[in-house]
Amino acid sequence: MALTLTHARYQLLETFRIPMAVVGSAFFPAAAMLFFVVPFGGDHPVGATMATASMMAFAVMSTSLFTFGIGVAEDRAQPWDPYIRTLPAGPFPRFGGRVIAGFAVMGLSVLPVLAIAALLTEATVTPGGLLLGLAALALGSVPFTLMGLTIGYSLPSKAAIAVTQLVFFPMAFGGGLFTSPIDPPGFIETIAPFLPTRGVVELAWAAVGDHTPSAVSLAALAAWTLVAGLGAVHAYRRDEGARFS
Amino acid sequence: MTAEILARADGVTRRYGDVVALDDITLDVRAGELVGLLGPNGAGKSTLINLFTGLRRPTSGTVELFGGSPLDPARRRRVGMTPQDTGLPAALRVGECVDFVSAHFTTSVSRGALLERFGLSGLERRQIGGLSGGQKRRLAVALAFAGDPRLVFLDEPTTGLDVEARRTLWAGVRAFHEDGGTVLLTSHYLEEIEALARRVVVVGQGRVLADDSVEAVRGMAGVRRVSVTAADVPALPGVLGTERDGERVHLITSDADELVRELVRTGAPFSGLEVRLTSLEEAFLAITARRAA
Known part of the structure; x- marks a missing residue:
C-alpha cells in the first residue's frame, strides 16, 4: 500500500512539473461554466444547481478519459515503463497509483466549477447534498476511467489522443451535459439515456436536487461500466502478453 | 565448493x-x-x-x-x-x-x-x-x-x-x-x-x-582476414568463416600463412591477395555466419 501511494505521489509530481496539463483539464469545465451556465441560467437556483452538476460531471468525464486514455498510452511508449516492470513489485502499485493520481487531478478539475457556481450563480446545495453529489461523481468516473484504460492499453499514443477525443465529444454533448436538463433538444433526449454520461449526471442531479434518475439511464450506465471494464481488463492483459510473453 | x-x-x-x-x-x-x-x-x-x-x-x-x-x-x-x-x-x-x-x-x-x-x-x-x-x-x-x-x-x-x-x-x-x-x-x-x-x-x-x-x-583477436579476387575458392582447411563481397572473397582464419600456402597449392586462380588483422567483431560475425549456414 505504501508503494502504491509512492507511485501516486510520483505520478502527481510528474504531472505538476508540467502545470499546463493540470490547467488544461481544469480550464474547459470552468470556461463552460463561465460562458454557458453563468449568463444563461445563473440566476435560477434550480437550473444553476443542475447545470453546475452537469459541468462537474463534464470535468470528471474529461479528466478520466484524458488522464487514462492518453496518459497510459504515452507511458507505455517510454522505456521507463518496462523498466518499472523489472522492479520487485507486481503491477498493482503502478496501477493503483495511477488511479489515485487520476482522482486527485479530477478533484482539482471540479474545484473551479464549484467556486464559480458558489460565487457567480444562485446555485444552492446542502452540505449533505454536496457530499452525495461528489460521491455520485466519483462513482461516475469509473466507466470513463475504464474507457480511458481500454484506449490507453490498446493503442499507441497518437492513436489514443485521436480516439479519446472521438469518444469524448459525443459522450459530452450526446449525454446532454451542454443542453438544458429540463428541456433538451429532441435528438439528445432520444440518445442521451443510452450514454453513460447521462446516468452519471442524473445521479448527480438526484444528489443535489429534486430529480429521480430514469431506470433506462442507470441501466445504460451499468452496462457501459461493465463493457468498459471488460475492455480494460482485456486490453491490459493483452498488453502484458505483448510485453511478457 | x-x-x-x-x-x-x-x-x-x-x-x-x-x-x-x-x-x-x-x-x-x-x-x-x-x-x-x-x-x-x-x-x-x-x-x-x-x-x-x-x-x-x-x-x-x-x-x-x-x-x-x-x-x-x-x-x-x-x-x-x-x-x-x-x-x-x-x-x-x-x-x-x-x-x-x-x-x-x-x-x-x-x-x-x-x-x-x-x-x-x-x-x-x-x-x-x-x-x-x-x-x-x-x-x-x-x-x-x-x-x-x-x-x-x-x-x-x-x-x-x-x-x-x-x-x-x-x-x-x-x-x-x-x-x-x-x-x-x-x-x-x-x-x-x-x-x-x-x-x-x-x-x-x-x-x-x-x-x-x-x-x-x-x-581470437589474433584472427586474420585473407582477401582475394577470385571467381571460386575451393574448400580450405582452417577457414573460420567466408564472406563474399562482389568479386572479393574474405576468408577468416587463425593461421593466414597456412591458408595462403594451401590456396596456392590448389592451383585455383586468384589475384589481389591481401592479409590483415580482423577486429574481434568481424571474426565473430564470420563465425556466426558460418554456423548459421
Whole structure:
C-alpha cells in the first residue's frame, strides 16, 4: 500500500512539473461554466444547481478519459515503463497509483466549477447534498476511467489522443451535459439515456436536487461500466502478453 | 565448493513471430562472477536480459532467477537492472528518481554514496531532462544498484559515453564486484568486457558461440582476414568463416600463412591477395555466419 501511494505521489509530481496539463483539464469545465451556465441560467437556483452538476460531471468525464486514455498510452511508449516492470513489485502499485493520481487531478478539475457556481450563480446545495453529489461523481468516473484504460492499453499514443477525443465529444454533448436538463433538444433526449454520461449526471442531479434518475439511464450506465471494464481488463492483459510473453 | 547459481537459462529458445532471437541457450551465472555477454547487435543479448528480469517469457526452456521464476517479483528483490537512459522521467529530479526506485526494494543503499560512486554528486536537485547524455547514462546505471542488489544486469552500460565517463562507470561496477556483487553485462566492445569481466560468453544469432575466460577469447583477436579476387575458392582447411563481397572473397582464419600456402597449392586462380588483422567483431560475425549456414 505504501508503494502504491509512492507511485501516486510520483505520478502527481510528474504531472505538476508540467502545470499546463493540470490547467488544461481544469480550464474547459470552468470556461463552460463561465460562458454557458453563468449568463444563461445563473440566476435560477434550480437550473444553476443542475447545470453546475452537469459541468462537474463534464470535468470528471474529461479528466478520466484524458488522464487514462492518453496518459497510459504515452507511458507505455517510454522505456521507463518496462523498466518499472523489472522492479520487485507486481503491477498493482503502478496501477493503483495511477488511479489515485487520476482522482486527485479530477478533484482539482471540479474545484473551479464549484467556486464559480458558489460565487457567480444562485446555485444552492446542502452540505449533505454536496457530499452525495461528489460521491455520485466519483462513482461516475469509473466507466470513463475504464474507457480511458481500454484506449490507453490498446493503442499507441497518437492513436489514443485521436480516439479519446472521438469518444469524448459525443459522450459530452450526446449525454446532454451542454443542453438544458429540463428541456433538451429532441435528438439528445432520444440518445442521451443510452450514454453513460447521462446516468452519471442524473445521479448527480438526484444528489443535489429534486430529480429521480430514469431506470433506462442507470441501466445504460451499468452496462457501459461493465463493457468498459471488460475492455480494460482485456486490453491490459493483452498488453502484458505483448510485453511478457 | 561451487558458488550458488543466481541466474540460469536452460535450453532457452525465444521467438518473435518467425524470428528466432535465442536458440537453445544454456547459461549459468554464479554468485560473485562478473560475466560479459559479447556479441553484435541482434545477437540476442537484450532478449536474454529481458528473460532474466521477467519482462518476457521464453518460448521454450526454463529461466531461473535465485532459484525461481523471474516473473515472481519476490525473485527480483536482490536484482538490479538498468533502464534505457532515453526513457528516464525528464520531469523528476535525480534524487527523486533514485528514491522512487529504492522504494521498491526492502534493502537499499544510501543515495549520497550511490551518486558519488557514479560521479553524480551534487546533482540531486537537478531535473533529469536537464542532464547531459553522459550524466543520464550514469544515472541509469546507478539505478541498477539502488536496491542493494546481489546481481545486476547491465545492458550496454557505456554506449555513447566518452572515455572518462566510461572509466568512472567501470570503476563503479568494479567496486560493486569487489564487494562480492555479481554482474552480467552486455557489450559489443571487447575492450569493455576485458576491462571488467573474467568470463566471456560470446553470442551470435541467438546461440552461445564461446563461453570462456577473457584470455581465451582474446586469443581470437589474433584472427586474420585473407582477401582475394577470385571467381571460386575451393574448400580450405582452417577457414573460420567466408564472406563474399562482389568479386572479393574474405576468408577468416587463425593461421593466414597456412591458408595462403594451401590456396596456392590448389592451383585455383586468384589475384589481389591481401592479409590483415580482423577486429574481434568481424571474426565473430564470420563465425556466426558460418554456423548459421
